[in-house]
Amino acid sequence: MYDPSTMAQAARLLRTAREVVVFTGAGVSAESGIPTFRDDQGFWREFPPEQFASWRGLVQTALWRPRRLAEFVYAVVGPIAAAQPNAAHRAIAAMEQDVAVTVVTQNIDGLHQQAGSTIVREIHGSLFEVVSQQGKFLHLLSRRELLHMAKKLNRAREAWFPLAHTLATVRPLLGVGRRGIHRPKIVLFGDAMAEPAWSLAQEECRQCDLMIQVGCSGVVWPAAGLPLEAQAQGAKLITIDPHEGGGDVWLPGPAGVILPALVESAFGRRMEG
Numbered sequence: 348m349y350d351p352s353t354m355a356q357a358a359r360l361l362r363t364a365r366e367v368v369v370f371t372g373a374g375v376s377a378e379s380g381i382p383t384f385r386d387d388q389g390f391w392r393e394f395p396p397e398q399f400a401s402w403r404g405l406v407q408t409a410l411w412r413p414r415r416l417a418e419f420v421y422a423v424v425g426p427i428a429a430a431q432p433n434a435a436h437r438a439i440a441a442m443e444q445d446v447a448v449t450v451v452t453q454n455i456d457g458l459h460q461q462a463g464s465t466i467v468r469e470i471h472g473s474l475f476e477v478v479s480q481q482g483k484f485l486h487l488l489s490r491r492e493l494l495h496m497a498k499k500l501n502r503a504r505e506a507w508f509p510l511a512h513t514l515a516t517v518r519p520l521l522g523v524g525r526r527g528i529h530r531p532k533i534v535l536f537g538d539a540m541a542e543p544a545w546s547l548a549q550e551e552c553r554q555c556d557l558m559i560q561v562g563c564s565g566v567v568w569p570a571a572g573l574p575l576e577a578q579a580q581g582a583k584l585i586t587i588d589p590h591e592g593g594g595d596v597w598l599p600g601p602a603g604v605i606l607p608a609l610v611e612s613a614f615g616r617r618m619e620g
């Protein structure tokens with residue numbers, strides 16, 4: 348865990364910042380019950396990215412191992428549908444009362460907005476946003492609708508024809524309708540980044556004077572380049588992660604503990620658990 352002088356140093360950087368970008372990855376939502384990708388219990392351990400992280404891999408899995416695809420879809424939708432913001436999301440939202448904050452997230456779970464953050468760039472898209480094959484916005488799903496879908500998906504995994512059941516269940520999110528193919532606006536391997544979020548995020552990372560990176564392994568590009576771009580323009584960098592860190596200050600530990608402590612230390616704003 349962090350020592351008090353490291354926390355004081357981070358709090359000073361936050362208190363004196365003008366424009367903050369909070370850059371988040373799967374670790375910020377771990378305490379909301381959503382698995383990360385690369386930790387020991389990570390998502391890619393159970394579902395190897397070669398088979399599940401691209402549209403091509405998913406189609407092949409659907410054809411050859413339909414039950415596995417049903418399990419994968421449930422593993423993605425289930426935890427996100429059931430999740431609620433944790434203390435880290437709430438602390439990030441609370442920072443806005445004292446400083447200008449933009450959240451740039453690789454997550455597709457909608458938890459920053461639900462916690463109250465007002466400017467959120469979802470650079471890998473959102474599981475709640477449904478778009479046409481050409482990427483045109485069609486509609487938003489609610490978490491409640493997703494939860495309903497997750498319950499049905501749980502049963503589809505056990506069905507005689509798991510692929511047929513899964514496809515029928517996810518039709519509001521992915522399928523073919525009167526207007527052609529529709530799908531969730533999520534970025535898989537090989538896809539372009541989600542726009543306009545990505546262009547805006549790049550601009551904001553170049554302009555900020557402090558970046559706080561939370562729960563990112565920093566191995567997926569081009570997102571991994573954002574902290575480097577911010578630093579190249581003179582921004583300070585705080586990293587929050589129990590396992591690895593860098594930048595000017597590393598606060599080791601879980602985001603749900605560190606972020607409320609940081610906000611309290613910087614602004615005297617006591618966060619409730």
Ligand code: OAD
Pocket residue numbers: 371372373374375377378383384385386389400453454471534535536561562563564565566567587588589590591600601602603
């Ligand atoms: P990873 O799973 O690669 O990394 C999660 C990071 O969170 C690790 O550094 C963990 O140490 C840290 N972590 C775990 N628990 C934490 C906690 N309670 N508090 C703070 N940190 C914690 O996830 P990402 O870096 O988000 O992209 O992965 C990036 C991209 O890889 C994802 O957006 C996804 C994936 O493939 C696509 O699918 C395009």
